[in-house]
Amino acid sequence: MKNFILIIVIFLIIIGLAITNSSKNLLSNDSKDKITQPQPTTTNNKSINVAKFDNENNLIRPENYREWVFVGSSLGLNYQQNLVDPSQITEQFYHNTYIYPDAYHEFSRTGKFPEGTMLILEILTQEKKKEPSLQGSYEKDVIAIEASVKNSKRFKDGWAYFSFDKEGGGFLTKAKAFESKSCFDCHDKKAETDHVFTQFYPVLRSAKASIK
């Protein structure tokens, strides 16, 4: 009889252990799922493949850059050798900047712009009050589309600059990199992060600040 009770007790202990173990497994599977879900898909030193060039090293204008990440806009922002008296300024333009999403994700992760990063600067006219009770101004016509691309294999300075503006209006479908250093030099001297004016873009400022 004693033996019988002992066998029953051992049997119950084994069953008890088995149950606790399987519920632990269930729990850990559950928490594993929670951890794995939001993992970013980027890898180290990812290089971005968005800028398309023809055989003559012309950059093809991307059609859908407005679907990229919009990082910020400015009004009348400009570095001037001689400061202009504000009352003399008759026309100011809006600037909108977009970055290719994969480059944005990589920048948010590492604080660095990966090879292949491309940004677009769109310049628009400022439209003022057209109705008696309407205040302020808004963006009207696109008058310039410019691009920057980071590609150290193709361009000796690392970054190259392009304008798709056509003489007499309209936009080119492709453009050559500026040979003169005028674009590069200002970006090199004044831009906060690797030739990009992150100091003026709220979206890139907070991406940079949140890197651990």
Ligand code: HEC
């Ligand atoms: C005197 C300074 C200066 C020069 C020269 C200059 N830029 Fe910029 N650029 C800026 C500033 C400031 C911004 C910040 C965005 C803005 O204008 O709102 C900017 C932003 C840009 C951007 C958006 C990405 C970024 O780097 O922040 C592109 C693309 C760009 N410029 C292209 C050009 C091209 C092409 C040229 C030459 C034709 C040029 N820039 C010359 C000052 C300059």
